[in-house]
Amino acid sequence: MSTVETEAFPAVPRFWLGTHQPSWLAHTDVPLCVSYRRLARRRTLPKALGPWMLDSGGFSELSLYGTWRTPADAYAEMVARCHQEVGRLEMVAPQDWMCEPEMIARTGLSVREHQERTVASVLELRAMLRGVRVIPVLQGWTHHQFLRCIDLYHEAGIDLTAEPVVGVGSICRRPNVVRVCLLLDDLARAGLRLHAFGFKITGLRLLAEVPCVSGGVVSADSLAWSVSGTHEPGCSPTHSHEGNCLRYALAWREQVAELLHAAGRAR
Secondary structure (H helix, E strand, O other): OOHHHOOOOOOOOEEEEEEOOHHHHHOOOOOEEEEHHHHOOOOOOOOOOOOEEEEOOHHHHHHHHOOOOOOHHHHHHHHHHHHHHHOOEEEEOOOOOOOOHHHHHHHOOOHHHHHHHHHHHHHHHHHHOOOOOEOOEEOOOOHHHHHHHHHHHHHOOOOHHHOOOEEEOOOOOOOOHHHHHHHHHHHHHOOOOEEEOOOOHHHHHHHHHOOOOOOOEEEEEEOHHHHHHOOOEOOOOOOOEOOOOHHHHHHHHHHHHHHHHHHHHHO
16 A cells, blocks of 8 residues: 555545556455446456546546436446445445536536536435535535535535545546645535545645645546556557556556655645
């Protein structure tokens, strides 16, 4: 395991390595973030060696179809199967609705409607699943919209301050990491323990240097290694590039861990 999960530097977020290769669950014990869309294609499922989280694949689903085509019961059935057959499943994203401007244009709905549907998915999946942590996810685009999303959860009977972790979506494609850090700081000041979906490594480093209050960002995931890996020559004759290479991904993750720890020690 990488040192990023040790208790020596508790302010450093737990880092989940994003992967589009579900088979890696059986080949490494580092925390992995795997998409539902990838797992749903498989007849047989791997047995997890380490902890992992399930991403809903919502950005791909909404980008392709402009709506969720996967029924909630089918999603829940796959989650239950993963819980039983794969094991070590620590948390599951709901069928959330991203709020980037291009996504709003794609669905034809408002940000408020995206938020309400995200909250409704959390309630629906929690009613169908037992023994599985379906995490609430905040969606929005402006600062105010994210804060309003907290109110929507409260109105639905979910106290986000009592949740072990609250996801923050629609942040991975934003170029200004400082603005995202300010948003995460405000959400942490509201008493939330946050998971940053796809947050940039530069932003995580900034948070490690000047940590959020109230626990702040407790975890984050990233698939950025795959993008950089496609520009690297393969490490073996079977690899045309490193965009699908487990060894490359683990080395990248170790570099991120060292970077975050160095930032945490420097503050």
